[in-house]
Amino acid sequence: MRYAIIPAAGKGKRFGKKKQFVKVNGKTIIQFTVEVFEKSEFIDRVVVVAPEDAIKEMEKELEHFSKVEAVVKGGCERQSSVLNGLKAIEGKCKEVIVHDGVRPLVTKKLISELFGAYQDYGVEGVITAVKPKDTIKVVGANLEGNDSLVIKTLNRERLILVQTPQLFNYEVLYRCHKKAFEEGFWGTDDASLLEHYGHTVVAIKGDYRNIKITTPEDMEIFKIFLSQIKRFD
Incomplete structure (x- = not known):
């Protein structure tokens, strides 16, 4: 059995409202996201x-998706929500x-490639990522303003x-999350927990x-990309 966990418990402080419920072309952002996992042959069940x-409200938005098994309560941080x-x-x-x-622009192709790499490399975790296009610098002391x-x-x-999606061995990820919770370690993504405890990603x-x-x-960028990307091929 293969599950997808979709953390969507954000309060939308920077956006101004809960962005997962914002509608575009008649669908909410969370519906756009879940729809791809609903149609992926690599996913059996989904937990949001x-x-x-x-x-x-979330249950109402997702009631027509057959793979959504449950909507569970989020935590104070994303890491707690995933746990x-x-x-x-x-x-x-x-x-x-x-x-x-x-x-919401994840694709079936990307999900398929994750599982292919997971099988080929035999590791505990596989993540998706892109190369930075800009020069990246390390900064030190804050000066005036920003x-x-x-x-x-x-x-x-x-x-x-x-980026996400990220694919993991369930037992390894769960064990790392529980240990991180006990030790008060907070990672910036799920893969960082595996890295912290010595697993291969x-x-x-x-x-x-x-x-x-x-x-x-x-949101404006999303609307532009939505017309270009093939999400279900």
Whole structure:
């Protein structure tokens, strides 16, 4: 059994409202996202993590998706929300994908490539990522306003910009999440927990159009990409 956990419990502070429920072309962002997993032959069941005060609303939005097994309560941080999702499927699966609910341009092809790499490399985790296009610098002391003192320039050939979906061995990911919770370790994504506890993670090529909607400007980019991308091929 293969599950997808879709954390969508954000409060939308930077966006101004819960962006997972914003509608575009008659569908909410979370519906765009779940639809791809619903149509993927690699996914058997889906668990969505929602804000505690919006569980009923989320259930209503997803009631027509046959693979959605449950909507569970989110935590105070994304990491806590994923842990709640993992608890909900304990003992039910061997592999689990974690994908941000507000990355609505994920494709079936990308999901397929994740599982292909997972099988080929025999590792505990496979993530999607793209190369940075801009020069990346390390900054130090804050100056006036948002200005910063530049320390050095990084070699971008050795850097990647990480996305979701990310695919993991369920037991390994769950064990890392529980240990991180006990130790008070907070990672920036699920793969960082595996890295922290010594497990192997491989990165495969992602998609520059697989954006995470964070600000209102991202919504405009989403609308443009939506007309270009083939999500179900």
